[in-house]
Amino acid sequence: MGVASTAPGRRIGTTTSKTRSLLVDAAEQLLLDEGYAAVTSRRVGAKAGLKPQLVHYYFRSMEDLFLEVFRRRADENLARAEAALATDETLRTLWRINADLRGAAFNIEFVALANHHKAIRAEVARYAERFRAIQLEAMARSLAGHGIAADRLPPVAALLLMTGLTQVLSLERALGVTAGHDEALAFVTDLIDRLEPPVAPT
Amino acid sequence: MGVASTAPGRRIGTTTSKTRSLLVDAAEQLLLDEGYAAVTSRRVGAKAGLKPQLVHYYFRSMEDLFLEVFRRRADENLARAEAALATDETLRTLWRINADLRGAAFNIEFVALANHHKAIRAEVARYAERFRAIQLEAMARSLAGHGIAADRLPPVAALLLMTGLTQVLSLERALGVTAGHDEALAFVTDLIDRLEPPVAPT
DNA sequence: GTCTATACTTCGATAGAC
DNA sequence: GTCTATCGAAGTATAGAC
Numbered sequence: 001m002g003v004a005s006t007a008p009g010r011r012i013g014t015t016t017s018k019t020r021s022l023l024v025d026a027a028e029q030l031l032l033d034e035g036y037a038a039v040t041s042r043r044v045g046a047k048a049g050l051k052p053q054l055v056h057y058y059f060r061s062m063e064d065l066f067l068e069v070f071r072r073r074a075d076e077n078l079a080r081a082e083a084a085l086a087t088d089e090t091l092r093t094l095w096r097i098n099a100d101l102r103g104a105a106f107n108i109e110f111v112a113l114a115n116h117h118k119a120i121r122a123e124v125a126r127y128a129e130r131f132r133a134i135q136l137e138a139m140a141r142s143l144a145g146h147g148i149a150a151d152r153l154p155p156v157a158a159l160l161l162m163t164g165l166t167q168v169l170s171l172e173r174a175l176g177v178t179a180g181h182d183e184a185l186a187f188v189t190d191l192i193d194r195l196e197p198p199v200a201p202t
Numbered sequence: 203m204g205v206a207s208t209a210p211g212r213r214i215g216t217t218t219s220k221t222r223s224l225l226v227d228a229a230e231q232l233l234l235d236e237g238y239a240a241v242t243s244r245r246v247g248a249k250a251g252l253k254p255q256l257v258h259y260y261f262r263s264m265e266d267l268f269l270e271v272f273r274r275r276a277d278e279n280l281a282r283a284e285a286a287l288a289t290d291e292t293l294r295t296l297w298r299i300n301a302d303l304r305g306a307a308f309n310i311e312f313v314a315l316a317n318h319h320k321a322i323r324a325e326v327a328r329y330a331e332r333f334r335a336i337q338l339e340a341m342a343r344s345l346a347g348h349g350i351a352a353d354r355l356p357p358v359a360a361l362l363l364m365t366g367l368t369q370v371l372s373l374e375r376a377l378g379v380t381a382g383h384d385e386a387l388a389f390v391t392d393l394i395d396r397l398e399p400p401v402a403p404t
Numbered sequence: 405g406t407c408t409a410t411a412c413t414t415c416g417a418t419a420g421a422c
Numbered sequence: 423g424t425c426t427a428t429c430g431a432a433g434t435a436t437a438g439a440c
Contacts, residue, residue, distance in 0.1 A: 010418065013424070035318040037239050041416060053426060056417055105317060111373055112314035115307060116237040125377040132381065156382030157389040164366025171313055175327040179334065180358030187359040212436065215406070242433060255408060258435055 013058040020058045022048045028069045036109045039066070063117055070110055070120065073103065074127040081134050089138045091146075091192050097135065098162050104170030135159055146195050162188075215260040222260045224250045230271045238311045241268070265319055272312055272322065275305065276329040283336050291340045293348075293394050299337065300364050301387075306372030337361055348397050364390075 013020060026048035030038050041062065045052030059065040081097050114121035140155040165188065169181055215222060228250035232240045243264065247254030261267040283299050316323035342357040367390065371383055 011423085017424085019424085035314060037318065040414075042414065051426065052415095053417085053428095054424085057425065060417095062416070108310065108314050108317070111377070112237055112310050114377060115310070116239065121377060125379050128374060128377060128379050129381065132379075136382075154382075154385040154389055157386040160370055160382060160386045161363055161367055164368075164370035165363055166366075167370060168362055168366035172330060175313070175316060175323060175330060177327050177330050177334075179331065180338075180356075180362060183356040184359040184362045187356055213405085219406085221406080243435085244432065253408065254433095255410095255435085256406085259407065262435095264434070 010060070011057075012060060017058065019050065019054060022050065023055055023058055023065070024068050024072065027065055028073070031069060031109055032103060032105055036066070036113050063119055066110075066113060066117070066120055067123055070123055070127075073106060074123075077102070078127070078130060078134065081131065085134065085138045089141055090196055091139075091142045092196055094135055094138055094142065094159075095162065095188065095192060098166040099169075104167060105174055107167070108171065108174075132156075132159065212262070213259075214262060219260065221252065221256060224252065225257055225260055225267070226270050226274065229267055230275070233271060233311055234305060234307055238268070238315050265321055268312075268315060268319070268322055269325055272325055272329075275308060276325075279304070280329070280332060280336065283333065287336065287340045291343055292398055293341075293344045294398055296337055296340055296344065296361075297364065297390065297394055300368040301371075306369060307376055309369070310373065310376075334358075334361065 023044055026044045027039050030043060030047055039062070041055040042052040044055050044065070048054075055062075055065060059068070084093050084097055110120065110124050114124045136155060136159055139159045140150070143150070143153060143155055143158065165184065169184065172178065172181070225246055228246045229241050232245060232249055241264070243257040244254040246257050246267070250256075257264075257267060261270070286295050286299055312322065312326050316326045338357055338361055341361045342352070345352070345355060345357055345360065367386065371386065374380065374383070
């Protein structure tokens, strides 16, 4: 899509450049360590060991850089989820996908960013929808397989509960608040173990 | 940043000043409308119709301003939750407290901020713990009243599921993603209606 | 007690040098 | 195709005028 740039006067570096990747790496690192406000052209340049102006050579704007950082990670997450569910479409796998979700902090930053930037909001929304769709199919089939009718527990409700729980847990963990987490985790894993008995008994 | 400094040489305005409240109002508005990055002394001053330097007269740092904005809203939320549960300690009230939670966007911003600022993280954590504690007691009593044993559904697990769900829903709503929301909401309200039949039948 | 004039830093972005 | 010199705007914060 579109680097097409109906755009006017400025020259932009190739997307295959090694330097460009370094900048995206540095931006991602900064975002995770210090939040999106720390992702400035100067600091990204410094972290990458490069001149800050290079950020503006490879990206038309800071927003473009954010989008690149987001897409890279998002594509990774989607691919990982798809791969996991392709071989094993179970509740346990779904739970693992949600619980292991790398960088919940990452998501928080982008949701916060999405409030401000229209283009980022659109991208995050698109990702959220795709991620949901991938999981929803698996959830529906899993529940049906366990004889749980959709009118008793709608698959999308189960999925939203699962997603919500894992997000709250990781969000609180980042704050240093973990009271009750073990109990909540045990509740879910017990539930899954009952529906899908583990192969190796403890 | 870390201007820690129990500080020396600068004069700070009184906390009862009308001007001060105007600045906090403006900051809160900006935070909700455009995200925390938009909360700068210049923009806060402009929104309040005042000189930007006044922000630094009434607050030792921008972090102090953020803390003030957060506390004001947090205290309001805690008081509202306490009041609601004092008169009516039911699942339905708990659900309402979570679902109605004003400004989920607000929470997002502060959680994102908490990643960066230690003082803010501490304050947000303290708030999260108090909010949880207030609800947990009510949840435990409600479940017990409905004959649901704590070893079958630990109250804290129920609460985390509830909180997680409402947070994910409002977060997604902010993104413009609402697929499945109605089903999830219906699932929970039906569940509550079954345990606590509504007084006025539809 | 309240506010302003001012200092200095860092920001995103571009035009032009290699 | 790649990078740098440089600009004007915006950031936080302080010292000092009312």
